[in-house]
Amino acid sequence: xxxxxxxxxxxxxxxxxxxxxxxxxxxxxxxxxxxxxxxxxxxxxxxxxxxxxxxxxxxxxxxxxxxxxxxxxxxxxxxxxxxxxxxxxxxxxxxxxxxxxxxxxxxxxxxxxxxxxxxxxxxxxxxxxxxxxxxxxxxxxxxxxxxxxxxxxxxxxxxxxxxxxxxxxxxxxxxxxxxxxxxxxxxxxxxxxxxxxxxxxxxxxxxxxxxxxxxxxxxxxxxxxxxxxxxxxxxxxxxxxxxxxxxxxxxxxxxxxxxxxxxxxxxxxxxxxxxxxxxxxxxxxxxxxxxxxxxxxxxxxxxxxxxxxxxxxxxxxxxxxxxxxxxxxxxxxxxxxxxxxxxxxxxxxxxxxxxxxxxxxxxxxxxxxxxxxxxxxxxxxxxxxxxxxxxxxxxxxxxxxxxxxxxxxxxxxxxxxxxxxxxxxxxxxxxxxxxxxxxxxxxxxxxxxxxxxxxxxxxxxxxxxxxxxxxxxxxxxx
Amino acid sequence: xxxxxxxxxxxxxxxxxxxxxxxxxxxxxxxxxxxxxxxxxxxxxxxxxxxxxxxxxxxxxxxxxxxxxxxxxxxxxxxxxxxxxxxxxxxxxxxxxxxxxxxxxxxxxxxxxxxxxxxxxxxxxxxxxxxxxxxxxxxxxxxxxxxxxxxxxxxxxxxxxxxxxxxxxxxxxxxxxxxxxxxxxxxxxxxxxxxxxxxxxxxxxxxxxxxxxxxxxxxxxxxxxxxxxxxxxxxxxxxxxxxxxxxxxxxxxxxxxxxxxxxxxxxxxxxxxxxxxxxxxxxxxxxxxxxxxxxxxxxxxxxxxxxxxxxxxxxxxxxxxxxxxxxxxxxxxxxxxxxxxxxxxxxxxxxxxxxxxxxxxxxxxxxxxxxxxxxxxxxxxxxxxxxxxxxxxxxxxxxxxxxxxxxxxxxxxxxxxxxxxxxxxxxxxxxxxxxxxxxxxxxxxxxxxxxxxxxxxxxxxxxxxxxxxxxxxxxxxx
Numbered sequence: 001x002x003x004x005x006x007x008x009x010x011x012x013x014x015x016x017x018x019x020x021x022x023x024x025x026x027x028x029x030x031x032x033x034x035x036x037x038x039x040x041x042x043x044x045x046x047x048x049x050x051x052x053x054x055x056x057x058x059x060x061x062x063x064x065x066x067x068x069x070x071x072x073x074x075x076x077x078x079x080x081x082x083x084x085x086x087x088x089x090x091x092x093x094x095x096x097x098x099x100x101x102x103x104x105x106x107x108x109x110x111x112x113x114x115x116x117x118x119x120x121x122x123x124x125x126x127x128x129x130x131x132x133x134x135x136x137x138x139x140x141x142x143x144x145x146x147x148x149x150x151x152x153x154x155x156x157x158x159x160x161x162x163x164x165x166x167x168x169x170x171x172x173x174x175x176x177x178x179x180x181x182x183x184x185x186x187x188x189x190x191x192x193x194x195x196x197x198x199x200x201x202x203x204x205x206x207x208x209x210x211x212x213x214x215x216x217x218x219x220x221x222x223x224x225x226x227x228x229x230x231x232x233x234x235x236x237x238x239x240x241x242x243x244x245x246x247x248x249x250x251x252x253x254x255x256x257x258x259x260x261x262x263x264x265x266x267x268x269x270x271x272x273x274x275x276x277x278x279x280x281x282x283x284x285x286x287x288x289x290x291x292x293x294x295x296x297x298x299x300x301x302x303x304x305x306x307x308x309x310x311x312x313x314x315x316x317x318x319x320x321x322x323x324x325x326x327x328x329x330x331x332x333x334x335x336x337x338x339x340x341x342x343x344x345x346x347x348x349x350x351x352x353x354x355x356x357x358x359x360x361x362x363x364x365x366x367x368x369x370x371x372x373x374x375x376x377x378x379x380x381x382x383x384x385x386x387x388x389x390x391x392x393x394x395x396x397x398x399x400x401x402x403x404x405x406x407x408x409x410x411x412x413x414x415x416x417x418x419x420x421x422x423x424x425x426x427x428x429x430x431x432x433x434x435x436x437x438x439x440x441x442x443x444x445x446x447x448x449x450x451x452x453x454x455x456x457x458x459x460x461x462x463x464x465x466x467x468x469x470x471x472x473x474x475x476x477x478x
Numbered sequence: 479x480x481x482x483x484x485x486x487x488x489x490x491x492x493x494x495x496x497x498x499x500x501x502x503x504x505x506x507x508x509x510x511x512x513x514x515x516x517x518x519x520x521x522x523x524x525x526x527x528x529x530x531x532x533x534x535x536x537x538x539x540x541x542x543x544x545x546x547x548x549x550x551x552x553x554x555x556x557x558x559x560x561x562x563x564x565x566x567x568x569x570x571x572x573x574x575x576x577x578x579x580x581x582x583x584x585x586x587x588x589x590x591x592x593x594x595x596x597x598x599x600x601x602x603x604x605x606x607x608x609x610x611x612x613x614x615x616x617x618x619x620x621x622x623x624x625x626x627x628x629x630x631x632x633x634x635x636x637x638x639x640x641x642x643x644x645x646x647x648x649x650x651x652x653x654x655x656x657x658x659x660x661x662x663x664x665x666x667x668x669x670x671x672x673x674x675x676x677x678x679x680x681x682x683x684x685x686x687x688x689x690x691x692x693x694x695x696x697x698x699x700x701x702x703x704x705x706x707x708x709x710x711x712x713x714x715x716x717x718x719x720x721x722x723x724x725x726x727x728x729x730x731x732x733x734x735x736x737x738x739x740x741x742x743x744x745x746x747x748x749x750x751x752x753x754x755x756x757x758x759x760x761x762x763x764x765x766x767x768x769x770x771x772x773x774x775x776x777x778x779x780x781x782x783x784x785x786x787x788x789x790x791x792x793x794x795x796x797x798x799x800x801x802x803x804x805x806x807x808x809x810x811x812x813x814x815x816x817x818x819x820x821x822x823x824x825x826x827x828x829x830x831x832x833x834x835x836x837x838x839x840x841x842x843x844x845x846x847x848x849x850x851x852x853x854x855x856x857x858x859x860x861x862x863x864x865x866x867x868x869x870x871x872x873x874x875x876x877x878x879x880x881x882x883x884x885x886x887x888x889x890x891x892x893x894x895x896x897x898x899x900x901x902x903x904x905x906x907x908x909x910x911x912x913x914x915x916x917x918x919x920x921x922x923x924x925x926x927x928x929x930x931x932x933x934x935x936x937x938x939x940x941x942x943x944x945x946x947x948x949x950x951x952x953x954x955x956x
Contacts, residue, residue: 085713085716086709086713086716228912231564232740232741232742232743232900232926233741233742233743233744233745235563235564235743235930235931238563238564254910257735257740257910258910262710262735263710263711263741263744264710264711265710265711265713265745266711266741266744266745267711267743267744267745289854291769309788310787310788310789311788354853354854355853356842356853357853357854360838360842364834364838375832375833375834375835376767376832376835422710432732432735432736434706448710452713453713
């Protein structure tokens with residue numbers, strides 16, 4: 001067998017061109033390194049199919065333009081709790097302290113943000129407002145730190161991930177990075193000392209190698225598309241839908257481990273439930289015991305985790321007629337009531353809830369609403385109103401149908417993985433003793449980032465790019 | 479530097495002499511292999527300080543002597559749910575099908591079991607009965623499979639782990655195994671092909687090696703005593719007490735990974751809350767919202783998980799005077815009421831519960847009790863009785879005080895880890911592709927065993943010995 005052809009000789013080889021890899025490639029090139037960036041498909045990755053929100057703050061120019069006063073400590077206080085328990089405090093501190101500068105970096109790529117605030121509760125606002133709340137104004141966070149909105153939305157219609165990746169990829173090419181699409185990395189090359197000095201890859205049917213004189217950055221994304229790894233590490237996602245481009249197969253995580261890297265927090269995941277927040281906040285979320293379990297005005301990922309991880313299903317939204325009609329049809333994402341009933345007893349029977357359970361729950365809620373204080377979960381009083389017959393129930397386990405096709409497939413639950421390679425704040429991949437594997441770096445969802453057991457929109461694009469940049473600079477030798 | 483002295487030349491080297499290692503060593507020796515078994519301390523490990531219950535069934539001689547009819551399918555049905563979601567079905571099937579024979583293996587070691595059933599709810603029965611319930615007779619399991627008790631207790635006073643390990647260690651020595659205590663394994667020796675052919679160790683201040691012509695079995699236990707590994711993989715245990723001999727530092731898991739092994743389910747843990755089941759079952763368990771969350775007659779580890787993983791704390795037991803006095807003082811494990819009150823409103827104020835929440839919960843419970851049906855969680859009607867003032871509250875986060883010292887330290891939560899090396903049903907350590915690392919085997923809590931996210935007493939000693947035996951035979955070449 002002949003030795004594979006050397007395809008390129010670079011200072012830094014970046015594996016995977018989602019947001020983390022693109023950020024790493026760009027910063028390494030700007031630091032003067034000769035950079036080659038590989039992607040098994042086209043650049044973009046799962047980042048390009050994401051909503052595009054960026055969790056940023058500490059007093060960004062967008063926040064200022066919206067008249068919002070923020071500082072890094074307020075941001076840290078919120079994220080420490082919202083991403084917890086047990087976030088990575090070292091990474092989180094840097095992320096908050098560096099957030100204003102990181103926002104300017106995005107603006108420097110030509111990404112713009114409309115200077116207005118969306119003040120509703122949504123997965124994806126129906127407006128073009130550039131700033132949105134991501135749970136900061138909901139209990140228990142309101143008691144921890146002054147609420148400040150930090151969801152930064154690139155100016156575009158709907159999902160903004162494609163725009164983000166378009167601008168990032170353009171900047172990467174303009175910085176002189178050699179981008180090789182359709183190139184699948186199959187192994188890392190280590191020298192006799194164990195230093196990572198390149199990668200092996202499959203490109204247009206040929207085995208090739210890329211030399212990396214300074215470092216290799218793994219930015220291949222998570223493992224939600226790898227059923228075996230999900231079963232081994234993140235069983236909460238078994239059987240559910242995956243939020244990805246279909247290529248989050250954990251291959252880079254495995255390459256890192258094979259080179260001596262270790263894993264961290266592999267069971268942590270984002271989880272999203274097919275609930276329309278605008279409906280839920282006007283009524284209540286109910287579990288299979290007929291009990292409320294959360295204030296419905298939290299970031300929707302938080303009520304999703306509260307349900308999927310911690311409460312027996314099935315999970316439902318209960319609203320009354322006024323609540324249903326308050327939400328414009330196009331903001332209902334195609335959901336339809338599973339049950340419409342004049343009495344709660346009927347609902348209990350239809351859904352198989354314990355007799356009287358929903359009646360108890362609604363009676364308490366209505367007493368609280370009349371008094372203006374949600375005594376269990378402290379939902380903002382602006383969303384409190386006694387519920388009246390007739391009632392509509394929307395089953396959260398039946399998915400959305402925004403196109404109105406009548407097909408609402410799946411389990412109603414989708415997610416992606418947050419665990420991966422254990423890295424330093426500079427993206428060095430760490431071995432079992434906490435020592436860097438020489439020449440090997442990683443960022444994005446191939447790593448364990450700022451997250452503990454919680455998640456907030458924009459923190460994955462956020463920490464992927466933030467620590468991707470740091471990894472790129474470190475790999476370039478800066 | 480001179481090469482380390484070769485201390486011994488064996489067919490099979492077993493690392494760690496808790497229940498899994500002892501079972502592996504014994505079976506390898508019985509299969510004709512020359513076996514050396516190493517332990518960094520004395521034989522026994524965390525197994526020796528455990529309660530000693532064995533989860534066995536399918537129709538064991540003990541079950542028959544107690545007049546209990548069981549079969550492997552009933553056992554599988556219960557454990558599949560109780561250890562789930564997502565237990566290891568291949569391992570679990572073998573475990574249930576082999577359980578009658580496995581019980582005879584224990585009897586063959588000279589361990590006896592008194593042929594009587596303890597019919598209460600307890601972490602550790604106050605009697606010498608040889609058989610106990612471990613949640614099989616509680617909802618929702620009663621609806622899945624005919625309830626059969628399967629907790630097998632070696633005949634001894636109190637904790638039986640020492641007896642189990644005493645008999646096992648004696649059998650190991652009698653089988654001709656060379657047992658080396660105070661020998662700490664520091665690395666695995668692999669030949670040029672990657673096959674594991676021995677271990678490096680530190681023994682009485684000297685570096686030595688042990689050759690293993692057929693295989694090495696890692697049986698070093700879990701990682702609950704390694705704070706860094708707990709933070710990386712099992713954050714639910716951060717800050718809590720550890721159930722171990724103090725030496726569950728994950729060292730063997732790391733050795734296996736360094737040799738090419740992979741990890742599985744590292745976030746799975748057992749969790750125990752300092753609740754006296756006999757009190758809880760006569761009243762109710764309440765969370766920080768003033769809500770019940772479980773039928774109090776389940777296996778106590780199950781209500782512990784239901785609380786610690788899924789409900790906001792602090793967690794409390796509420797009983798009335800009659801319930802308190804029904805439990806003999808020595809069975810109260812030294813707990814004292816945190817609050818004694820004539821009204822539930824007083825309790826709410828003292829504990830900071832939402833106003834009216836406990837009143838709602840008790841009103842519902844008392845209605846259900848009067849009707850003879852727990853409509854939320856289906857606790858066995860024999861434990862249902864309307865609760866009456868005065869009430870006593872026992873705080874679960876303050877620990878036990880069985881010696882009556884007045885000191886109830888810690889968080890009230892303790893646990894150990896269930897994740898580890900990914901292995902075949904024969905204990906082969908598997909690499910990222912699912913291929914065995916040649917010459918390397920593992921068993922017990924250094925591996926991921928039959929468990930999904932749940933736990934039942936006796937399944938760790940149970941799967942440790944069961945799959946330890948299989949690993950020992952496989953390593954011996956049988």
